[in-house]
Amino acid sequence: MPEGAGRDSQKKSSNQAAKRPSSVSSLSSIVSRMASSGGASRGSCTSVNTVCSDSDRGASLSSSASSASLQDGHSSSSSSSLPYGAVPAYTSSPQRNGSDISLDLTPLSQLLEERGRSSGGAVTMATKDSNLPTLSATTPTPKLSRLERVVREIVETEQAYVRDLKSIVEDYLGCIIDCGDLPLKPQEVSTLFCNIEDIYEFNSELLEDLERCPHAAAIAECFVERSEAFDIYTIYCMNYPNSVAILRDCMKNESLVRFFQERQATLCHSLPLETYLLKPVQRILKYHLLLQELSKHFDKNDTGYEVVEDAIITMTAVAWYINDMKRKQEHAVRLQEIESLLVNWTGPDLSGFGELVLEGSFRVQRVKKERAFFLFDKMLLIAKKRLEHFIYSTHIFCCNLVLVENMKDPLCFKVSDQTIPKQQHIVQAKNQEEKRLWLHYLKRLIVENHPASLPQKARQVLGDNFCQCKYQCLFSLIMTQFESPPLLHGWMTPVAIIEEGDSQVCSFW
Structure with a gap:
């Protein structure tokens, strides 16, 4: 067993990262949630984040259960929260007493520019006689091995993927439930998003473990330990054609078209919701390829190589099973068509x-x-x-x-x-x-x-x-x-x- 195999015990340590706030529960409760949101929140969607991008996006939706949450990694020490980018309004100018200290914070670049002008010389970021901290234009970074680069790619792509899942759950599903007056039935909402919330929760926990992994073998072990839990992707992938069909029906309704376009513009997304709904299908079929790349740069004589091979076998089997189930589903649909046309x-x-x-x-x-x-x-x-x-x-x-x-x-x-x-x-x-x-x-x-x-x-x-x-x-x-x-x-x-x-x-x- 590779080093770090007992990291399960670390999950319960006191310094464990705080779990994400769950803003939307399972889809089985969509009917009651949409019914209960038909009052005060009708016709409005509470969350807006107009300064985010697809690559670096915080939580932009405050749904019915997370209206006080701000962007990822940002918290407020104040008792009342403000939207991202908002400026507090004061009824009167704040008064200072004699003991107040006035701090004039001047940017370092401006200070250097002024000093350069006063000395009549060129502006430099650092001089021998300067008391300012020396700034190096090229900070040396440790060179990563190929194996370390693959490990980084797995973790970073998982981070981006979880951010996309978060956006689907909170910025779209949560907002649809909050609005209340959209011409969408609960069953249509359930079909559109399927079990995306379960996938978001599962991959958030997977990401936490991946971020704590000290080496490549521990990365691989994360996938082996969760081999059976990846079954939730089978449900999503089998439902995906139905999800696309519902979304295309929505595009025939002017109010829904306007809603989705406004959501996309507000969130600064370059791609529509349909593309985001495809991401879980793409991701589950890519894990075994990432692990194969990991294996290429892993020394076969090192401890943990067998775990990497087990992970490849596990995720290849998951991908094969999903593809096989999807093929059978497509053939079953075609079979029904043939029977209806056969005379x-x-x-x-x-x-x-x-x-x-x-x-x-x-x-x-x-x-x-x-x-x-x-x-x-x-x-x-x-x-x-x-x-x-x-x-x-x-x-x-x-x-x-x-x-x-x-x-x-x-x-x-x-x-x-x-x-x-x-x-x-x-x-x-x-x-x-x-x-x-x-x-x-x-x-x-x-x-x-x-x-x-x-x-x-x-x-x-x-x-x-x-x-x-x-x-x-x-x-x-x-x-x-x-x-x-x-x-x-x-x-x-x-x-x-x-x-x-x-x-x-x-x-x-």
């Missing part, structure tokens, strides 16, 4: 045939018009195209699918149903890349749906190497040699597919 299909719901793997339009021999092909995990569906609709033509279950790869035309391949030998479809792809893609997945699904159980050796060869193995299909070797191949029966199961130079050898059990 004359009398079979069960298409969702019962697994995920939609591929779809495309092909010219088919002896057919005038193109056919639409939909490849599912368990079935190949073929339909005619008529305007926006698909007219069902036929289907082939993957367990009965026969594939002939080599035809006279290099762009063609043939699919047929081994239970109906006369039903054959010679398909022409648009290019070699499209043909390779379809052959790859057709071969894969033929193997996955083959009724015979594969011996362990065959599973080891085929199971983990579908993407790498050129001839992973049960019928590959035979089908590439004959346009009218003999049927293979269940007892003929591949034990191994071995590549030897330019030739492929397939053994059968």
